[in-house]
């Protein structure tokens with residue numbers, strides 16, 4: 001009889017105690033998980049090997065072989081930047097994108113464009129009317145039965161896209177770029 005009474009009294013207390021413990025452990029796990037997620041570096045997600053040539057400040061000209069770039073760069077970037085491939089229109093991450101900041105070469109980190117020179121083009125690739133004159137160089141391109149002017153990164157000689165003379169004022173130029181060749185940094189994220 002006595003045991004029965006004791007059971008009735010203590011059972012809810014034990015239940016509450018256990019529930020509290022379980023809730024506390026769950027909260028700890030959730031907190032730890034959210035911490036580890038925010039600490040994962042975003043820019044390295046797609047990269048297998050660290051790129052030792054990437055710098056936003058070093059302007060030294062690079063002379064790196066395609067064999068070496070192939071080991072360093074993500075596959076899609078390698079074929080566009082080093083073998084002048086073109087990404088499919090309307091697929092690039094910066095095609096429909098109008099945030100305020102700076103665009104850098106995705107291969108070497110060299111500064112290429114300011115967002116204020118980007119315009120809404122209907123061609124399917126991110127387009128700019130003006131480039132950083134210290135950032136890009138030009139080369140005549142007669143491939144694919146067309147006469148075009150190829151735009152390259154001045155520091156690493158990577159292919160970026162082409163420039164055409166059907167752009168808007170004030171320059172009348174249209175730098176038609178591959179999104180994969182560009183790295184973007186928002187002004188609000190600058191240190």
Ligand code: FE
Pocket residue numbers: 105106107108109110153154155156157158
């Ligand atoms: Fe570059």
